[in-house]
Amino acid sequence: MRSHPLSTGNFTDAVWRKGSRSGAGGQDNCVEVAFAGPVAGVRDSKNPRAGVLAFPVSAWQRFVRS
Numbered sequence: 001m002r003s004h005p006l007s008t009g010n011f012t013d014a015v016w017r018k019g020s021r022s023g024a025g026g027q028d029n030c031v032e033v034a035f036a037g038p039v040a041g042v043r044d045s046k047n048p049r050a051g052v053l054a055f056p057v058s059a060w061q062r063f064v065r066s
Contacts, residue, residue, distance in 0.1 A: 009036030011052055018045055033060070 014034035032045045040060035041052040055063075 009039035009041055009052075009054055011036050011041045014041065016043070016048070 011034055014036055016032040016034045018030050018032050030045045031042050032048070034041045034043075035057060038057050040055045040057050042055070042060075043052045044050055
């Protein structure tokens with residue numbers, strides 16, 4: 001398997017979104033996603049300053065479709 005360096009993207013001005021079913025039933029266990037060019041960022045909505053996991057947008061799209 002080859003590895004490729006992935007830019008973490010610049011999420012400073014990104015628009016973060018949560019799923020429409022987030023928080024259903026009194027639960028607040030959800031993540032947020034934002035896009036910065038070719039990178040999708042995922043973070044914990046309860047602790048957004050904890051960091052961002054970065055994935056190629058193509059990998060994020062495959063994940064969502066599966």
